[in-house]
Amino acid sequence: MPRIESTAARLAKLGFADGAKAAQLVRQAGTDLDDLLESLVTVADPDLALVSLTRLAEREPAVLDLLRQDEHLRSRLLAVLGVSAALGEHLVRHPGQVALLATPRLGDARAELLRAVGAEPDEPEPRAGGEDPLVALRVAYRGRVMHLAARDLTGQAGLGEVTAELSDLAGAALEAALAIARAEVDDAEVRLAVVGMGKCGARELNYISDVDVIFVAEPREGADETKALRAATRLAQAMMRACTVTTSEGSLWEVDAGLRPEGRSGPLVRTLTSHLAYYKRWAKTWEFQALLKARPVAGDLELGAAYVEAVNDMVWSAATREHFVEDVQAMRRRVEAHVRAEGERQLKLGPGGLRDIEFAVQLLQLVHGRLDPLLRRRATLPALAALSRGGYVGRDDSRGLAEAYTFLRQVEHLLQLHRLRRTHIVPSDEADLRRLGRALGMTADPVGEFTERWRRHAMEARRLHEKLFYRPLLQAVSRLRESEARLSTTAAKARLEALGYVDPTGALRHIAALSTGVSRRASIQRTLLPVMLGWFADTPDPDAALLGFRQVSDKLGSTPWYLRLLRDETAVASRMARVLGTSRYATGLLMHAPEAVAMLGSDEELAVRSPESLLSEASAAVSRHVPVLAGANGGGAETAVAAVRALRRKELFRTAVADIFGLVDIEKVGSALSSLTDVTLQAALDAALGPARNVTSFAIIAMGRLGGMESSYASDADVMFVHSPLQGVAEREATDAAYAVANELRGLLSLPAP
Incomplete structure (x- = not known):
């Protein structure tokens, strides 16, 4: 008995979960297995492998000698016995098939x-x-x-x-x-x-x-x-x-x-x-x-x-059928309804399972494969790769789906091999989870690491599935009355939450407002929104992005070029989505200058303009409105400065967007913002001078960050005013005129934005 207990402790230390049972099996084998134990403890379930091996050796003793002589046979056989109790039973009934494993x-x-x-x-x-x-x-x-x-x-x-x-x-x-x-x-x-x-x-x-x-x-x-x-x-x-x-x-x-x-x-x-x-x-x-x-x-x-x-x-050509997308979505919903009781542990049919990936891939194949024969692949992974190559799925999304699918399929195979039974349920038993983790190469903490990887892949698969299933959500809120909606409000909210929307109820209202109706505007929005919603979900603040998109669309939706530009120019739409979900400052600027959307189409449009071109445009705006410069038809200093401030907002937006997309460095941003402030001050001064231009010379001296050409977006314009009386003008008269110009200048620049 003491020898058995000593052997049990040694086997437990080697890695057998039940050292006492393992020691008993070794003793019953009637032969020295020490030279095989090191190989046994490397497999997924050493205890299971030892049970099957001792039974197989009892039936066919020559098996042990074969294992000692052939390293490849040994690794293959023990790997099978450490995962599959059913194949172990099969070999006990048909020991002659061990020889198959020696054949490459x-x-x-x-x-x-x-x-x-x-x-x-x-x-x-x-x-x-x-x-x-x-x-x-x-x-x-x-x-x-x-x-x-x-x-x-x-x-x-x-x-x-x-x-x-x-x-x-x-x-x-x-x-x-x-x-x-x-x-x-x-x-x-x-x-x-x-x-x-x-x-x-x-x-x-x-x-x-x-x-x-x-x-x-x-x-x-x-x-x-x-x-x-x-x-x-x-x-x-x-x-x-x-x-x-x-x-x-x-x-x-x-x-x-x-x-x-x-x-x-x-x-x-x-x-x-x-x-x-x-x-x-x-x-x-x-x-x-x-x-x-x-x-x-x-x-x-x-x-x-x-x-x-x-x-x-x-x-x-199936995608051209009426209600095609709704039918695909309804079928997926029926599948989900059948697995609610065990859905969280379902590899195949549950949320984040294999079906989520397969349905998303098949939907994209059927929609785009009508015109793109390269997408006509039967198997999921080759089809996904083709979708990625064709640009229908982003590279990162494709990689995430492929990694999740591969992992889930490997787990599914390991589950089925154990008993050679059809199953897709991840077990909760720790010994089963340990076997799964070790079979996948996880040795430090097989249970914890397996659970973490499984949950991570399932969440990613679900997120990407929902991202690719936006169109059914859109149709539910834009084409059907609430009482007829095929996708329940609760399900729609859950989908938006899974993609990072904090206020799914508000998001649904925005989607409905944008896409409801029979107008051409609503029709184009129904085409745009599925893609835009996915891009919004990839930004830090999807809710703000959707709200900003609705606000800009409300301002520009009736103009003939706006929605057509977004529909036809992918770069404009995708950049707009990122800006709206990344920077509330840039979004605010866009609210006041919505026509600036047009500059999102190319890097060239986002290039920072030279101070000379900005000053020329600002001076022209002032000349059109200030009576002294424009004659009797001028509209006044306030109107002139309002035009200059509109120009400033547009250029601030240009710089902010270029900054967001990494087209300018921090030094260039500071220089551009400072030059823009210089031009604004010069134009406002031209508008404010009026009759004082005949009394005194007036200058603005930049100080602080503005003086150093390193302004930030939130910087104040720190300046000093300096004047010098013109020849023949009394100093008092010139000083009074200078004060009036300074006050007018400050007043013009502090007027509320139109």
Whole structure:
């Protein structure tokens, strides 16, 4: 007993969670495992791996020698045993398959699985002939899953390779199941194609997942169509049974044909013509979204390819259907409604889950893919990359979505591998979380680090999903009466809050005010706002940005150029959004000079103007209004200075925006602000002089920051006034005139802004 306790302590120190049980297993193994313990403690769950290894060694003692001799075999086998209790059980039943793990790459999956059921792979329509083909299919299939899992868990296969190989393996299994079905059903009169849908069609299948399919049949030349369809239906049913029936080796997975026309209430098998007739007349929006993933995977591949080609144009024109976006949003909402009880821990369907990413990507694909063939990708990550390259998704957003999707899929695979069961729920048990964290390379604090990364990726996925789903929110508040809104006010508020809006109720009011109605102005705003709202959300103050946008739009919305400029010039709209959400000072300037929006179109427009050009424009404004300079038609000093101050606000806005976008450095900002103040003072002095110009010379001396040409946006204009009587003018008269000019100047510059 003391020796066992000592061994238990040593094993616990090495990293086994239950040192006593591990010590007992080592003792029962009847052989020295010390040389394997260091490898065992590096896997995700050393205790689980030890249990499976001792059972496997009991069944096949030579396994331990193989592990000692082959380092690659050892790392692969122990990695599998440390994650998957189910594959450990499989190896105990079939220890001969350990040898598969010593092979770097396996041969063609279709050929292997067909041979396993006694069919000849080279035949045009293979037919099973072996004994107990259902069991043989399952054993061969799981051997290949085990081999792939070993490469996956040891970092020898990335996510894309894993999901593609699982999808191809599923296609091979469907082909073998079809060979079994042909041995039961006379198929002489019919061609049958199996079209993969969903993740199978997109080559992004999980380890354990329903395999979604659609069946397409055509009678052979001279055959009766009705009889051929009956035979095809029996063949499809037999194929599905071959995959789903439970045997001594369990089942493969469910084959789900629910995506077919009319769903489960429709015929299992249709001809190509029948499929097309349904899609042209009766299909709903979600059916075209599902067809985006369609790919021929088994049976008559030529017929399957013809089906995919025939529906392709309908898929990529689906976005032109009435209420397309609302239909996509409604489907997503229905999915969310089914997972409320466990939504927080749902990797697939919950908020921030895989479906959020997939729906956002598919929506963008369908909207933009009609005109951009480069977006027509089945799988999520390649489609996301294409959207980023095409500029439909920002690089940072694309990177965030891709990282979240990759992490969530890896976790999903680890969850499913454990028991080879379909699950998408993150466990709450600490031992399960520890296994997940260690499998992902987290060793210091596997539970804490895993939880933090999972939550972070889920929040980012949700934020970006909502960002890409702005259009449904916009339509809810701009086109429908409150009683008809398909997106509830509560849901709309929640979406705005998730994107950083502090006052979602106020935001909804602004959106409605801008976009409600049938006018051209409201129509253009409905086009602009989805994008603008996303840009506002990326600023420090989205609420202020939206409020400022509404205020500027109220001032300029009726002018013909304003909304057209925003619609046609992306740079103007995006820069405007950033300015409105970054600087209340710049926004205030824009409120008084809304026409300054036009200068946001290019860096050249934002270049700081020279003092000479500013003085020329300001002097011209004064000349138009001051009677002494303009003659009888002048409008007075107040009007002249109001024009100069308007010029000043516009130029302050130019400088502030250039500052926000890093087009000028701090020294240049100080110089520009000081020059602008100089010009304003000079122009105001010209307006204020009046008759005093014939009495005395008057000068303004800049002091402080203004004198040093380093003014800030909030700087006062510190100055001194100096005058000198003209020749022949009494000093008293000149001094009185100078005081009058100074007071007039200060009064003109302190008038409220118009």
